[in-house]
Amino acid sequence: MSPVRVALLGCGSYQAAHARRLHANSEAQVVALCDVDELQAQTLIENALADADRPAYYDDPAKMYEKSEPDAVFIATPHTLHYQHCVQGIKAGCHIYVEKPMVTNSADAHRLAEKVKQAGRILVVGYNTPCTPEFEYLRQRIRDKTFGRLEMVIGHLSQNWADFSKGTWRQDPELSGGGQAYDSGAHILNSLVWSVEAKVVQVFAFVDNKDIPVDVNSSINIRFDNGVLASIIVSGDCAVSGSHMAFIFEQGKIEIDPWSGKWINVYDKDGPVKYPPITGHLQFPDDNFIDSILGRAEPRTTAAHGILQSELMDAIYESARIGGVAGPQPTK
Secondary structure, three states: OOOEEEEEEOOOHHHHHHHHHHHHOOOEEEEEEEOOOHHHHHHHHHHHOOOOOOOEEEOOHHHHHHHHOOOEEEEOOOHHHHHHHHHHHHHOOOEEEEEOOOOOOHHHHHHHHHHHHHHOOOEEEEOOHHHOHHHHHHHHHHHHOEOEOEEEEEEEEEOOHHHHOOOOHHHOHHHHOOOOOOOOHHHHHHHHHHHHOOOEEEEEEEEEOOOOOOOOEEEEEEEEOOOOEEEEEEEOOOOOOEEEEEEEEOOEEEEEOOOOOOOEEEEEOOEEOOOOOOOOOOOOHHHHHHHHHOOOOOOOOOHHHHHHHHHHHHHHHHHHHHOOOEOOOOOO
16 A cells, blocks of 8 residues: 655644654655745755655645645644645645644634535544543543543643743734643643533633733633533743643542643542553554544544634633633634
8 A cells, every 4th residue: 555645734843743753654655845934844854854755845835735746734834824724735635634723713613624524534633642541541431430420620731831932923823823821731721621522611711921912821710511620720931841630530530641641640439549451552643643544543633622622712712801701602
C-alpha cells in the first residue's frame, strides 16, 4: 500500500514535531509544505526532514493542493485561521489534522463538523491525552460507573505563558481568538470535556488579562447537563509549569496529568488502588490520524469534541464579559 501523502500547512516550531513523527511512520510521506515565510519552511525541512525525499515548498495553500495532491493536511496556523484552512483542505479532498483549538467560535465548529460529514473526510484535533491509556481508563470508569457516578472535577494548569508568548500572534486577538485559556489551557479543558462527554449548560468565569489584549489567568466554574460540576484554573503568569486534575466519584477518585496523561493515581472507597488495570499503549495523535485514514482505528478526537470545547470557550468569554452565568451561545 502506498504511504499516505501528507501536506504541512504552517511551518512553526510545533509543526516540526509533526514532521519528525510522520517521517518516522513508514505509512506516511510528507510531500509538500506551505508557509508565508520560506526561510521558516526551509528550516523545518533541514531540521526535521533532512534525510527524507525533499517535499515541495509553496507560499499559497491553493497551489499546494493543486500541484502536490495530498491525501491529508496537518494545519498548524494561528487559531482564527483554522476554520478557513480546514474548509479549504476539505474542498481539496483532504483528511484534516488541525492543531488545537479546532476553531475559535462554536458557530464555526458546527459548520465545520457538517462539512466534514458531507465530505466523508476524517478530522482529528491535535490533543495529547485522548491517545493515552490513562485517559481511556478514566473515561471507561466514568462510563461504567466503577466508582459510582462522577460528581465533580477540579484541575489547574500553570505556565509562564505571558512572557514566552510576548510579541507573537498568540497575544493578538485577531489571530489567536483568545489568550492562555484558548492556547495551552485548551489541553486541560479538552481533557475535561473529552472525559465527561456531556454538554456544558452553565459557566461562571473570571478572567484577568494582566494588561495585555488577551486573557492570561482564568478561574472557571462549569455545570454539565449530566449534573457534573467542574472547577478549572488556567494560569499564564506562573514561573512554575505544571498541571493536575482530580475526578471525584461517589465511591472513589482519579487524579491524572491533564497535559499529556503521563501519570495517574486511582483510589476506591478503601484507599489507593496499587495496580489499576490499565491496558494499551501511548499513541501520538499523528499516528492515530494515519491509522484512521487507513481504516484500522477510530479517531480519538473529532469535530464533535471540537464543538464541545468551542461551546465551553464561548461561554467562558461571555461569562467574563457580562460578569455572570453564561451558557452555550445560539448557533446561526
